[in-house]
Amino acid sequence: MSDSVSPCIETGPPLEGMEAFASINDIIAEACERFADKPAFSCLGHTLSYRDVDRLSGDFAAWLQHETDLEPGDRIAIQLPNVLQFPVAVFGALRAGLVVVNTNPLYTEREMRHQFRDAGVKAILVLANMAHKLEKVLDQTDIRHVYVTEMADLHPWPKRSLINGVVRYVKKLVPRYSLPDSIGFRHALTVGSRHKADVVVSHGGDVAALQYTGGTTGVAKGAMLTHHNLIANMLQTKQVVGRALVEGEETIIAPLPCYHIYTFTVNCLFAMVTGQHNILIPNPRDIAGFVKTLSKTPFTVFVGLNTLFNALCQRDDFKALDFSRLKMTISGGMALTQTGAQRWQQATGIGIVEGYGLTETSPIALVNPPEAPQIGTIGKPVPGTSVQVVDDDGRALPRGERGELCVKGPQVMKGYWNRPDDTARALDADGWLRTGDMAVILDDGYVKIVDRKKDMILVSGFNVYPNEIEEVVAGHPDVVEAAAVGVPDEETGEAVKLFVVARNDRLDPQALRQWCKKELTGYKVPKFVELRDELPKSNVGKVLRRELRDEASSAESASSGKAGDTTSTERRSSSDVS
Structure with missing residues (x-):
């Protein structure tokens, strides 16, 4: 085989600085000392300095160590939106040697029950707004320590009382709940402050976080991200984009949820x-x-995704903002479109740096160099990382040929929690992770995603797995079978469309969506429902999702997904964009 068609492995530059840190706790300690008086996190008009984060996370760690029976390695779920309590709780748990299980606050009871049981969660910190859902599943889990917090619990009085009162009594966003053995987060911090947090020695190979992600089976799995994985990814991020920024001087907007691995790494770790x-x-x-x-x-860095960029750029009040200090915009979580990039450039005067990653890669694996971005590509491997594309037999392919993208590097997960078979399917003996995305390595070394091998649907940067939706829908008494696919959507990148074979004429598409809302997080609920007499299948009876997806994409583009569209007696569709 000639050099021009030789198998290609594209490798980033060497990774620097790994030897300086044994665990995330080392990084937290150093950052809090170096930047003690600088602002670390702000929310709803209140700011915590690095000194504050150090003190409060130490108080929570001390509570966990001295007032509970939790031991290093036990799992604690953090089920919070972007509030000041999130970094305090995460860093406190890590300082106590616990494993953080980041949990979506919008999860349904079914989703919470699966994740908590699968991870063996023993403690949880939950926002009061969601505590009523925890009440319903608590006795079906191993959780024995419950901490409840309200939106502004780390704000000073009287602002704390004002914000919490408005949320609870004016906006009525806190449904009634009964968790008689729960403890207020503020109480835990107060009592913890009377103790001194013990030093827990964590090692690079110890699991720091269980970050849940789905799979082609639709079963959410916990990616074991070690201290070593997360340190590597924050240093990789620093080495690629950090050189364009000034340490201790940037203000970074964090609109995406901290429980998502993207923001967890970029804002909570790299920024620290x-x-x-x-x-x-x-x-x-x-x-x-x-x-x-x-x-x-006056912000200098904006971290977002395509959906958010488009939503903001349609607003005159956003376009009227002062962007003179904005240095960098980072995109991830979903594909950045040419239109989205152009709109942002026109509105702000700043281009977008797009990256690519997976939960299993902590998450960043490739990124466009800030000095030479190529819109439409996912850039090049970050430091210490290698990528290749392989055929169905696992053979590496040359540049220009389409194959499954595989990633190898220090940020690649340890494996899936208690799932050795799934781990073996995803990771080979040499440490290569199969991403499930089809890609091409271009002649200049940039990588372009061309297709998705898996049937996974990407809604506003969140993974949605068809089998999970289909399993929920199959439980409806009037459904014979169903298939879920992704279709293009201007607002969310992709939307879920559900094809259903009904048992009788009583099945109403809108009622079926309401059924789904009881069991699925909002972004997983089908936006479109179409009733059919039958679904296309292979000669062995497998539903041909790709055929449905191709047909649905064309149909939705033509019809713009208008509600109540009826194209034939066999085909009725319903759309609800709420």
């Missing part, structure tokens, strides 16, 4: 190691309120 100021946005869906916050904040 570089001493930056993070502005936590609890509810970015409130675009008007979000823009108002931006108008009061």
Whole structure:
């Protein structure tokens, strides 16, 4: 085989600085000392300095160590939106040697029950707004320590009482709940402050976080991310984009949820190691309120995704903001479109740096160099990382040929929690992770994603797995069978479309969506439902999702997904964009 068609492995530059840190706790300690008086996190008008984060996380660690029977290695779920309690709780848990299980606050009872039981969660910190759901599943889990916090619990009085009162009594966002053995987060911090947190020696190979992600089976699995994995990824991020920033001087907007691995690594870890100021946005869906916050904040870095960029750029109040200090915009979580990039450039005067990653890679694996981005590609491997594309037999392919993207590097997960078979399917003996995405390595070394091998659907940067939706829908008494696919959507990148064979004429598409809402997080609920007499299948009876996806994409593009569209007696569709 000639050199021009030789198998290609594209490798990033050497990774620097790994030897300086044994655990994330070392990084937290150093950052809090170096940047003690600088702002670390702000939310709803209040700011915690690095000194504050160090003190409060130490108080929580001390509580966990001296007032509970929790031991290093036990799992604690953190089920919070972007509030000041999130970094305090995460860093406190890590200092106590616990494993953090980041949990979506919008999870349904079914999703919470699966994750808590699968991870063997023994403690949880939950926002009061979601505590009523925890009440319903608590006795079906091994959780024995429950901490409840309200939105502004780390704000000073009287602002704390004002915000919490408005949330609870005016907006009525805290449903009634009964958790008689729960403890208030503020109480835990107060009692913890009377103790001194013991030093727990964590090693690079110890699991720091269980970050749940789905799979082609639809069963959410916990990716074991070690201290070594997360340190590597924060240093990789620093080495690629950090050189364009000044340590301790940047203000970074964090609108995406901290429980998502993207923000968890970029804002909570990378920003910590570089001493930056993070502005936590609890509810970015409130675009008007979000823009108002931006108008009061001279920010220099914006971390987002395509959906958010498009939503903001359609607003005159956003385009009227002062972007003179903005240095960098980082995109991840979903594919950045040419239109989204162009709109952002026109509105802000700043281009977007797009990266690519997976939960299993902590998450960043490739990124466009800030000095030479190529929109439409996912860039090049970050330091210490190698990528290749392989055929169905696992053979590496040359540049220009389409194959499954595989990643190898220090940020690649240890494996899936208690799932050795799934781990073996994802990771080979040499440490290569099969991503499930089809890609091409271009002649200049940039990588372009061309297709998805898996049937996974990407809604606003969140993974949605068809089998999970289909399993929920199959439980409806009027459903014979169903298939879920992704279709293009201007707002969310992709949306879920459900094809259903009904048992009788009583099945109503809108009622079926309401059924789904009881069991699935909002972004997983089908946006479109179409009733059919039968589903296309292979000669062995497997539903041909690709055929449905191709047909649905064309149909939805043509019809713009208008509600109540009926194209034939066999085909009725329903759309609800709420």
